[in-house]
Amino acid sequence: MTDSNDVYIRCRGAAFSYNGKTALSNVSFELSRGDYLCVLGENGTGKSTLVKGLLGLIKPDVGTVEYIGASRSDIGYLPQTSGIPSDFPSSVYEAVLQGQLKKLGRRFFYSKEDKADAENNMRLLGIENLKNKSFGLLSGGQKQRALLARALCAANKILLLDEPVAGLDPLVTSEMYEIISKLNRERGLSVVMVSHDTKSAAKFATHILHIKNEPVFFGTSEEYMKTELYNEFLGGCGHEHH
Amino acid sequence: MSITDIFTNPLILSMFLGALFIGILISLSASLLGVTLVLKKYSMLGDGLAHIGFGSMAVAALSEKILRNKFDGTLGDYSLLISVPIVIAAAVFILRQNEHSKLNGDSAVALVSTSALALGYIIYSYATGQASDVCSSMFGSASLLTPSTADIVTTVILSAIVISVFVCCFNRIFAVTFDETFSKAIGFNADRYKTVIAVLIALTIVMGMKMLGTVMISGLIVFPALSSMRICRTFKSVVVCSAVISVICSVLGILSAFLINGLTIGPAVVVVNLVFYIALGVFGKIKKA
Numbered sequence: 001m002t003d004s005n006d007v008y009i010r011c012r013g014a015a016f017s018y019n020g021k022t023a024l025s026n027v028s029f030e031l032s033r034g035d036y037l038c039v040l041g042e043n044g045t046g047k048s049t050l051v052k053g054l055l056g057l058i059k060p061d062v063g064t065v066e067y068i069g070a071s072r073s074d075i076g077y078l079p080q081t082s083g084i085p086s087d088f089p090s091s092v093y094e095a096v097l098q099g100q101l102k103k104l105g106r107r108f109f110y111s112k113e114d115k116a117d118a119e120n121n122m123r124l125l126g127i128e129n130l131k132n133k134s135f136g137l138l139s140g141g142q143k144q145r146a147l148l149a150r151a152l153c154a155a156n157k158i159l160l161l162d163e164p165v166a167g168l169d170p171l172v173t174s175e176m177y178e179i180i181s182k183l184n185r186e187r188g189l190s191v192v193m194v195s196h197d198t199k200s201a202a203k204f205a206t207h208i209l210h211i212k213n214e215p216v217f218f219g220t221s222e223e224y225m226k227t228e229l230y231n232e233f234l235g236g237c238g239h240e241h242h
Numbered sequence: 243m244s245i246t247d248i249f250t251n252p253l254i255l256s257m258f259l260g261a262l263f264i265g266i267l268i269s270l271s272a273s274l275l276g277v278t279l280v281l282k283k284y285s286m287l288g289d290g291l292a293h294i295g296f297g298s299m300a301v302a303a304l305s306e307k308i309l310r311n312k313f314d315g316t317l318g319d320y321s322l323l324i325s326v327p328i329v330i331a332a333a334v335f336i337l338r339q340n341e342h343s344k345l346n347g348d349s350a351v352a353l354v355s356t357s358a359l360a361l362g363y364i365i366y367s368y369a370t371g372q373a374s375d376v377c378s379s380m381f382g383s384a385s386l387l388t389p390s391t392a393d394i395v396t397t398v399i400l401s402a403i404v405i406s407v408f409v410c411c412f413n414r415i416f417a418v419t420f421d422e423t424f425s426k427a428i429g430f431n432a433d434r435y436k437t438v439i440a441v442l443i444a445l446t447i448v449m450g451m452k453m454l455g456t457v458m459i460s461g462l463i464v465f466p467a468l469s470s471m472r473i474c475r476t477f478k479s480v481v482v483c484s485a486v487i488s489v490i491c492s493v494l495g496i497l498s499a500f501l502i503n504g505l506t507i508g509p510a511v512v513v514v515n516l517v518f519y520i521a522l523g524v525f526g527k528i529k530k531a
Contacts, residue, residue: 055427077427088281090420091476101417101430108410134475154428 006033008070008158008190009054014063016049022061023049026214029207031158033069036184036191038205038221040198045212047194048080051162054192069157070190073102076155078147080162080194086136092146093131096122099153121149125179141172148179159183161193165200177204198233243501258500260389261507264453265492267401269462269511271446273488274408276467277481278419278439284337286348288460290355291333291447296379296456297362298328304369322396325448332358333440333447338433382455382508393452400449404442411438416477458508462488465515472519472526487522491515 008031015025024046031037041047052058053065056072076099084090099121100114122128125145130138135146144164151159161180165173181204184191195201201208201221208224210217217229224230248258272288279287302321332354339350389397408415417425418435425432443463450459470483495511502510 056429057426073429075428077424079421079423079427083423084421087471088420089471089475089477089480090416094416094477095420097413098417098420098424099428101413101425102428104413108413110413132476150424160427 007068008032008035008074010064010066010068012064012066014053014060014065016046016053016058016060018049018052018058024053024211024213027053027063027211028215029209029218031190031192031207033157033190034184034188035207036181036205037193037207037209038201039192039194039209039211040196040201041211042196046214047211048162050211051160051194054160074156075158075160076151076153076189078144078151078159078161078164080166084135088136090135091132092127092135092138093118093122095135095146096149096153099150102154118149118153121152122146124152125149140168141175144168144172144176145179148176152183155189158190158192161191163194163196165195165197173200180204198230202230243503245501248500254500258496260394261453261496261500262493264389264394264397265496265507265511266489267397268446268450268453269466269488269492270485271401271404271408271442272450272459272462273466273484274405274481275439275443275446276463276465276488277470277477277484278415279443280464280467280471281419284351285464286351286355286460287333287336287443288447288463289457290336290351291329291444292451292456292459293355293362294332294358295325295329295447295451295459297358297365298325299379299451299456300362300365300369301328304365307369322448325451326445329444329448330441333444334437337436337440337443379451380455380457382453382458382506397449400445404445404449407438407442411435412481415439420477454508454511455506458512461512461515462492465512465519466491469515469519469522472522473529487518488515491518 010030011027014027016023016027027050029037039047039050049058053060055075055077056065084095097110097115097118100110100118103114104110119128119131122131125148127142127145127149130142130146135143138146148161148164151161159180164180165176168176177200180191180193183189191205193201193205202225203221205221208217208219208221209215210224210229217224217227243254248254276288279285299321302324305324306321336350336354414430414435415438417430418432418439422432446463447459450462454462466484466488467480469487470480474480474483491514492511495514496507498514499505499507499510
């Protein structure tokens with residue numbers, strides 16, 4: 001067992017409903033400092049519901065979602081396929097700076113530190129040269145980097161990434177995975193990533209939570225790779241490109 | 243009338259400067275909010291709210307009639323006291339609507355605004371005792387008058403509120419406009435700022451309604467934003483450019499209303515905005531090519 005201060009999120013028997021129907025039940029898991037947790041599952045099995053639950057946008061019907069060594073405002077969030085229209089007039093910098101929103105507190109404008117922090121995060125993700133480019137005109141991979149930089153601005157302890165590589169080509173996908181791993185190792189951020197990609201999840205994550213409207217597996221990735229679930233996937237999913 | 247008339251006749255000059263002063267304040271307020279409305283796909287909100295404003299003016303006319311009969315005294319212009327709360331309530335209702343209902347924003351606007359227009363017209367007719375001429379309330383005052391001190395004071399106060407709140411909340415308004423989901427996810431109270439935006443829009447509509455007319459005010463909100471989006475690519479530049487375009491168009495529109503006989507300010511300003519929109523569209527295409 002880890003020290004209780006190192007536990008960031010503890011979910012106990014949580015059930016969530018969406019539009020009146022129970023979408024996800026009996027969820028129990030822990031996220032600790034430095035963990036890289038991958039949430040796996042097919043579409044419509046409750047992954048997005050879990051994300052909403054972790055963000056506090058929906059409350060569990062039963063059970064609890066507790067923040068212990070972290071609070072909800074320590075989460076940086078990367079939404080699934082962002083709904084930002086491509087003709088929205090916004091520079092990349094303006095988009096990234098939105099991640100500093102909570103730091104405004106009662107102030108009206110961003111401080112020099114807030115701005116410098118946003119620029120640092122852009123540099124870290126290699127998009128500082130895109131600073132004044134229009135966000136809508138970026139390629140898919142560049143957009144995800146910008147949104148990850150934005151999430152990073154808001155992330156004090158936890159990065160919550162909802163399908164961060166969806167729609168990206170294989171090369172850009174592996175770059176994104178490298179970046180996320182690096183942030184996990186070097187910045188000490190805990191990562192919660194929702195994904196379809198079982199193989200990469202097992203490769204990069206430290207822990208796996210596999211859900212089918214309720215958890216069918218929670219444990220370390222080594223344990224996961226010994227399970228039927230993983231072997232089933234390896235046998236049945238020849239369409240994965242790598 | 244010629245330009246020399248405007249500047250040599252002190253009476254006309256005071257009318258012109260009054261209209262210009264009020265016009266600039268209204269167009270500044272409208273253009274700032276317009277950017278958010280257009281980007282949030284709420285372009286018709288201004289139109290809908292102005293119709294509600296028309297309805298509220300009818301209610302004010304009716305209550306004035308009733309009170310006049312009772313007290314037989316001269317009442318001040320208190321129509322704002324009736325318009326402001328009604329339009330704010332409608333704005334908040336429509337903007338917050340799609341969070342928890344089956345009625346989408348677009349339908350909500352259509353529904354509420356037509357009803358307000360119909361009821362407003364019926365009440366107007368009843369209050370004035372005739373199938374009334376509502377042309378001036380829809381397209382702005384047909385006759386140019388020196389704005390009353392009350393008009394100027396109200397416009398200065400309301401526009402000061404709108405502009406200063408917009409500037410101070412610029413980053414938060416951007417956050418709500420650009421990506422509401424993300425803002426909510428990191429624990430930002432997006433709903434509160436949607437309400438702030440709704441209130442600011444309502445104040446702008448009430449301000450502009452009298453001068454430009456209820457049908458025209460929505461053009462003043464939407465056009466400058468659309469025009470500036472044709473040449474600018476960042477949010478801040480769109481907002482600044484929209485304000486500049488809006489002020490230029492209002493000055494030109496008001497000037498032409500004074501110079502051309504029979505032209506009223508509302509339609510004049512809207513037509514100048516249309517010309518700018520087309521011209522900037524062409525300019526944007528050339529620049530890109």
